[in-house]
Amino acid sequence: MHQTNRSFDHLQEIVPPSAVSVRNVSKRYNDVEALRDLSLEFPRGQLTSLLGPSGCGKTTLLKIIAGLIKANSGDVEVNGVKVEGPGPDRAFVFQDFALLPWANVLRNVAFGLELRGVAKSEREAIAEKYIRNVGLTGFERSYPHELSGGMRQRVGLARALAVDAQVLLLDEPFSAVDEQNRRKFQEDMLALVQNEKKTFIFVTHSIEEAVYVSDQIAVLLPRPSRVSEVIRPTSFRNKDAVNIRRDPEYLDIIDRIWASLRNYVE
Numbered sequence: 001m002h003q004t005n006r007s008f009d010h011l012q013e014i015v016p017p018s019a020v021s022v023r024n025v026s027k028r029y030n031d032v033e034a035l036r037d038l039s040l041e042f043p044r045g046q047l048t049s050l051l052g053p054s055g056c057g058k059t060t061l062l063k064i065i066a067g068l069i070k071a072n073s074g075d076v077e078v079n080g081v082k083v084e085g086p087g088p089d090r091a092f093v094f095q096d097f098a099l100l101p102w103a104n105v106l107r108n109v110a111f112g113l114e115l116r117g118v119a120k121s122e123r124e125a126i127a128e129k130y131i132r133n134v135g136l137t138g139f140e141r142s143y144p145h146e147l148s149g150g151m152r153q154r155v156g157l158a159r160a161l162a163v164d165a166q167v168l169l170l171d172e173p174f175s176a177v178d179e180q181n182r183r184k185f186q187e188d189m190l191a192l193v194q195n196e197k198k199t200f201i202f203v204t205h206s207i208e209e210a211v212y213v214s215d216q217i218a219v220l221l222p223r224p225s226r227v228s229e230v231i232r233p234t235s236f237r238n239k240d241a242v243n244i245r246r247d248p249e250y251l252d253i254i255d256r257i258w259a260s261l262r263n264y265v266e
């Protein structure tokens, strides 16, 4: 594995300490070896994308970090504490939304707080704030079946933000969303990462999306997966959302990742 920085800006760049450390993790499902000796650091307050060939083990890695499944060997630490199972420091935003169909948006967003015994007025005030932050004001009383895929995804994200977990794990959060909404959601992600100061770990199949939203992109190898390279874009990170897609470094990184992943497309 090697870290890559091609702009001179990196000379001033200080990478924050890790919120999540994955060390020498291996995972096997019967005769399928998904991950082999995978190590990766996730800087605090930043967004790291996991990008790699289909079936290489991205979701598996996310679930191991979440504590939903156990690695066969290796360790995951969150803020220096070894992961032994799910915990309030991490929130998982599922690909398939996992919303409560019988509860409206307000209750869905407040649900994690409800489980923790937070009083109704307090949890609803917190939920309303995050409903606003993800752009769903006006839909508090709507039910999941009345929402589009993109809106449901936003409810899932608001719920994860409401419990104030330090690490947010997102498994292809925009996969069910049309192109326009996807772009809008990507812009919102940039603002959320900036404002919330949380550590986001993000699985996507889209190279453009990964480069657009990430402080760091981990490119994974095919199964049994390890990290092939870690790329930290520098020159466009502080640009306006609309100017990122025109930045030469943005285009350059996309080409480079495609050149390395195209070998694995059947």
Ligand SMILES: Nc1ncnc2c1ncn2[C@@H]1O[C@H](COP(=O)(O)OP(=O)(O)OP(=O)(O)O)[C@@H](O)[C@H]1O
Pocket: 029, 030, 032, 034, 052, 053, 054, 055, 056, 057, 058, 059, 060, 061, 223
């Ligand atoms: N519960 C399971 N039992 C057996 N095999 C599994 C299980 N979960 C995942 N796998 C296998 O492990 C490998 C990695 O799966 P995983 O879903 O983590 O990959 P992925 O990179 O997220 O895939 P994709 O890009 O297609 O979403 C795949 O070959 C998959 O079939």
